[in-house]
Amino acid sequence: MSVIDIISKIRKGKIWDFHGGLHPDEHKRESSEFPLVDAGIPPFIVLPLKQHSGRVGRLLVKVGDRVLAGQQLTASEHPMEVPIHASTSGIITAIEPHTVAHPSGLSEPCVHIKPDGLDEWRVRDPWPEFKQHDAMALFERIRQAGIAGLGGAGFPTYAKLSVAREKAEIVIINGAECEPYITADDRLMREHAREILEGVEIIKHILRPTITIIAIEDNKPEAISAFLLNPLPDDVIVRVIPTKYPSGSARQLIQILTGKQVPARGRSLSLGVIMVNVGTTYAIRQAIIEDEPLIRRVVTLTGSQFRNPGNAWVRLGSSVRWLLAQFSLQPEPRQRVIMGGSMMGFTLPHADVPVVKITNCLLAPSVGELPPRDDEMNCIRCGKCAEVCPVTLLPQQLYWYSKAGDHENAEKYNLADCIECGACAWVCPSNIPLVHYYRHEKAEMEQIREEAAQAERAKLRFEAKKQRLEEERLAREAHVPPVAATRSDTSNADPIAAAIMRIKAQQNNKDKAAEIDIRAEREARKAQALQHQAEKSQQDSVALSSAITSPDDARKAAVAAALARAKARKAELVAEDTSTTQAEAKSTATTSVASEDPDAARKAAIAAAIARAKAKKAQTEAADEIKQPEPSAVSDDPDAARKAAVAAAIARAKAKKAQAEAAQSKEQQE
Ligand code: SF4
Numbered sequence: 295m296s297v298i299d300i301i302s303k304i305r306k307g308k309i310w311d312f313h314g315g316l317h318p319d320e321h322k323r324e325s326s327e328f329p330l331v332d333a334g335i336p337p338f339i340v341l342p343l344k345q346h347s348g349r350v351g352r353l354l355v356k357v358g359d360r361v362l363a364g365q366q367l368t369a370s371e372h373p374m375e376v377p378i379h380a381s382t383s384g385i386i387t388a389i390e391p392h393t394v395a396h397p398s399g400l401s402e403p404c405v406h407i408k409p410d411g412l413d414e415w416r417v418r419d420p421w422p423e424f425k426q427h428d429a430m431a432l433f434e435r436i437r438q439a440g441i442a443g444l445g446g447a448g449f450p451t452y453a454k455l456s457v458a459r460e461k462a463e464i465v466i467i468n469g470a471e472c473e474p475y476i477t478a479d480d481r482l483m484r485e486h487a488r489e490i491l492e493g494v495e496i497i498k499h500i501l502r503p504t505i506t507i508i509a510i511e512d513n514k515p516e517a518i519s520a521f522l523l524n525p526l527p528d529d530v531i532v533r534v535i536p537t538k539y540p541s542g543s544a545r546q547l548i549q550i551l552t553g554k555q556v557p558a559r560g561r562s563l564s565l566g567v568i569m570v571n572v573g574t575t576y577a578i579r580q581a582i583i584e585d586e587p588l589i590r591r592v593v594t595l596t597g598s599q600f601r602n603p604g605n606a607w608v609r610l611g612s613s614v615r616w617l618l619a620q621f622s623l624q625p626e627p628r629q630r631v632i633m634g635g636s637m638m639g640f641t642l643p644h645a646d647v648p649v650v651k652i653t654n655c656l657l658a659p660s661v662g663e664l665p666p667r668d669d670e671m672n673c674i675r676c677g678k679c680a681e682v683c684p685v686t687l688l689p690q691q692l693y694w695y696s697k698a699g700d701h702e703n704a705e706k707y708n709l710a711d712c713i714e715c716g717a718c719a720w721v722c723p724s725n726i727p728l729v730h731y732y733r734h735e736k737a738e739m740e741q742i743r744e745e746a747a748q749a750e751r752a753k754l755r756f757e758a759k760k761q762r763l764e765e766e767r768l769a770r771e772a773h774v775p776p777v778a779a780t781r782s783d784t785s786n787a788d789p790i791a792a793a794i795m796r797i798k799a800q801q802n803n804k805d806k807a808a809e810i811d812i813r814a815e816r817e818a819r820k821a822q823a824l825q826h827q828a829e830k831s832q833q834d835s836v837a838l839s840s841a842i843t844s845p846d847d848a849r850k851a852a853v854a855a856a857l858a859r860a861k862a863r864k865a866e867l868v869a870e871d872t873s874t875t876q877a878e879a880k881s882t883a884t885t886s887v888a889s890e891d892p893d894a895a896r897k898a899a900i901a902a903a904i905a906r907a908k909a910k911k912a913q914t915e916a917a918d919e920i921k922q923p924e925p926s927a928v929s930d931d932p933d934a935a936r937k938a939a940v941a942a943a944i945a946r947a948k949a950k951k952a953q954a955e956a957a958q959s960k961e962q963q964e
């Protein structure tokens with residue numbers, strides 16, 4: 295059956311049914327009959343960074359910042375990153391982990407805001423004429439408004455819509471709200487049908503489907519009337535469906551409205567169908583027309599322990615404990631507070647958790663109203679669970695495989711298709727918390743898939759790096775042909791080892807060049823030394839040949855110098871003796887003159903003559919010595935020559951002195 299045929303049947307009022315399901319007590323009237331109220335501004339706000347299924351955006355604020363209502367606190371730079379916004383004005387007091395709404399009571403990073411009570415808004419830019427903006431601009435505003443599926447899944451709305459453009463023939467606005475106790479959508483439809491229809495027009499403007507169906511269970515007649523009171527375009531119909539749990543689940547509602555089953559692990563878009571919750575549709579309208587991001591939502595507060603049950607606009611980040619007090623909870627001992635309905639909800643570990651985007655109900659039943667399950671018993675293979683399963687699974691088998699951790703068989707029996715509706719556990723006579731086992735097994739399988747995906751990503755990164763290194767190596771080789779030409783083929787070698795080999799080759803080339811230079815320099819110096827030595831030898835040879843005729847000449851010269859010195863010394867002694875004799879002779883002559891003795895005068899004259907003769911002889915010898923060859927000219931010893939010259943000079947001086955004294959002595963005698 296083609297989509298056109300299906301649409302044709304839909305227009306004729308045709309609806310279908312799904313397998314299984316049940317009709318638990320609805321408990322809707324306890325809260326649906328009171329108008330929506332505003333819960334007000336809480337004394338403090340705790341906003342988890344992650345309130346959706348997807349990635350956490352980058353923080354845009356820090357502790358101490360003052361923020362305004364609607365101000366973006368985290369960035370949205372990826373389709374699966376849904377930003378969060380300040381739900382009122384105030385000061386950021388902390389950014390730290392806090393317990394969040396989860397059965398395990400786990401903590402996640404949160405932005406803590408102390409409201410200032412002013413509720414001052416950031417500047418807004420409403421787009422009442424939204425059709426003046428193209429689809430991309432509307433997409434972007436929806437993304438920045440932080441809208442995620444308010445029906446409970448929390449899937450990023452931008453990501454859902456962006457893949458459905460030009461592909462979705464049928465848009466389903468889900469107002470079924472099948473879960474017992476929850477009436478948030480019911481009240482929203484009753485009081486804001488017109489705004490929801492504006493949201494429908496925005497979605498139509500973006501996706502351009504053939505038909506849009508607003509689906510509502512027949513247990514909400516006021517909501518149905520609210521829509522029908524508004525003029526509806528031809529391509530928008532309100533479809534009333536029978537009340538049956540879980541008709542509000544996406545797959546089951548698609549089957550009810552189109553007769554088509556979404557394939558296992560498939561998407562509704564494969565059938566040309568996309569589904570949006572009524573609360574999400576209203577949020578889209580607020581984001582586009584009012585420029586109001588998702589900072590509040592409708593929450594049902596119900597259960598027999600509430601004195602004032604009802605529905606309220608609650609700011610995201612408000613404390614559950616504070617909210618319970620606002621609606622006059624009268625807790626009994628060990629009071630249970632369930633987030634969600636009686637079928638799919640979970641019991642909170644404590645009330646100090648914040649309201650988030652997917653919080654649609656807080657249920658505080660009495661023990662008599664919703665008694666805790668008795669102790670779990672063994673499966674009796676009654677098969678009731680399979681009878682009610684709306685997905686036509688085999689809950690009993692899934693239970694065994696989940697309990698045993700048999701991932702392969704759990705997957706084989708399509709555990710992933712379980713919508714966790716809780717119908718099987720609801721009818722189980724053994725009180726087996728089947729959904730608990732399924733969730734645990736799903737979490738384990740998801741972890742295994744995530745680890746496998748991480749390993750695959752690491753493998754891809756390694757392959758990419760390996761390819762890059764190879765490309766770089768090839769590029770280097772192309773630019774340095776000599777090195778590549780002398781290198782052995784390393785195309786299959788480790789690129790790091792190849793690089794080391796190239797560096798070593800370059801270093802070896804440098805070393806060889808340096809060694810050649812050193813050798814050449816050494817040879818040059820050696821040749822220079824030999825040349826110098828040859829020249830010196832030649833000079834020495836010439837000097838020796840001109841100054842020394844034989845090796846004995848030096849010795850002879852030294853002997854001659856010694857003789858000269860000895861003669862000079864002798865002359866000196868003779869001169870002294872002569873002076874002494876002349877003095878004696880003079881004395882004798884003087885004495886003779888005085889005594890008038892003729893012999894004495896004669897003797898003195900003889901003595902003087904002898905003295906003069908000696909002096910003359912000494913002078914002659916001294917002159918002979920002076921005529922001897924210069925010692926320096928014949929001796930290799932410069933000191934010896936110099937000493938000989940000095941001795942000769944002394945001898946001449948002494949001889950001259952002796953001659954002068956002799957002359958003086960003669961004058962005295964005369
Ligand atoms: S309903 Fe419970 S007891 Fe019966 S077959 Fe299923 S799991 Fe077993």
Ligand code: SF4
Binds near residue numbers: 679712716728
């Ligand atoms: S919880 Fe899962 S197995 Fe059980 S009835 Fe629902 S879909 Fe079927």
